[in-house]
Amino acid sequence: MLNIVLFGAPGSGKGTQSAKIIDRFGLHHISTGEVLRDHIRRGTELGKTADEYISKGQLIPDELMIEILDDVLDKEEAAKNGVVFDGFPRTIPQAEALKKLLAKRGTELHAVVGLEVPEDELVERMIARGKETGRADDNIDTIKKRLDVYHNQTLPLRDFYINEDKYLGIEGAGKVDDIFNDIVDQLLRKTGGDK
Numbered sequence: 001m002l003n004i005v006l007f008g009a010p011g012s013g014k015g016t017q018s019a020k021i022i023d024r025f026g027l028h029h030i031s032t033g034e035v036l037r038d039h040i041r042r043g044t045e046l047g048k049t050a051d052e053y054i055s056k057g058q059l060i061p062d063e064l065m066i067e068i069l070d071d072v073l074d075k076e077e078a079a080k081n082g083v084v085f086d087g088f089p090r091t092i093p094q095a096e097a098l099k100k101l102l103a104k105r106g107t108e109l110h111a112v113v114g115l116e117v118p119e120d121e122l123v124e125r126m127i128a129r130g131k132e133t134g135r136a137d138d139n140i141d142t143i144k145k146r147l148d149v150y151h152n153q154t155l156p157l158r159d160f161y162i163n164e165d166k167y168l169g170i171e172g173a174g175k176v177d178d179i180f181n182d183i184v185d186q187l188l189r190k191t192g193g194d195k
């Protein structure tokens with residue numbers, strides 16, 4: 001079994017590539033953004049709190065986000081067979097917490113797939129996604145804030161995982177299938193073909 005973090009800026013293709021990785025390796029998908037959007041759709045208290053941060057392009061506070069993930073890992077049985085974490089961790093404290101959350105379940109993180117996409121392409125992709133899906137935070141003002149947050153709070157994780165020898169850098173601009181093939185090659189190399 002594998003636990004993988006899919007890492008990258010907003011708009012880098014995490015959702016698209018997650019779906020393909022899950023199919024290929026039989027893993028469970030946890031997107032913290034999707035978990036939060038589901039709460040917003042259902043109008044829960046947590047959804048109301050989350051919406052205040054998401055609509056400003058800010059991160060949900062670490063403590064709350066870690067609690068939510070802990071809960072999702074307990075409730076979603078399929079997580080025991082290996083997970084693709086999409087959108088988590090986004091800060092160093094979240095990365096430290098992920099290590100503990102997995103250790104307490106007798107497992108660990110095997111690899112971090114980092115999708116590396118030039119900034120102008122990220123903006124274009126998010127604008128297009130906003131038009132197609134109506135996703136509320138895919139508007140130019142919020143996109144700019146999310147990219148700032150990414151640079152300041154999330155990008156330091158790249159070095160964090162390079163130091164842990166878990167980071168696989170992937171050229172994330174180009175054709176979806178070519179990017180995916182590169183991910184599979186690098187993952188198999190890293191994990192010795194272990195499923």
Ligand code: AMP
Pocket residue numbers: 010032033034036053054057058059060061065086087088089090094137146
């Ligand atoms: P995403 O769908 O991953 O782009 O996430 C959309 C929004 O949800 C982000 O801009 C954050 O406001 C919030 N969010 C998702 N994951 C996290 C996380 N791990 N930590 C804090 N906020 C998050």
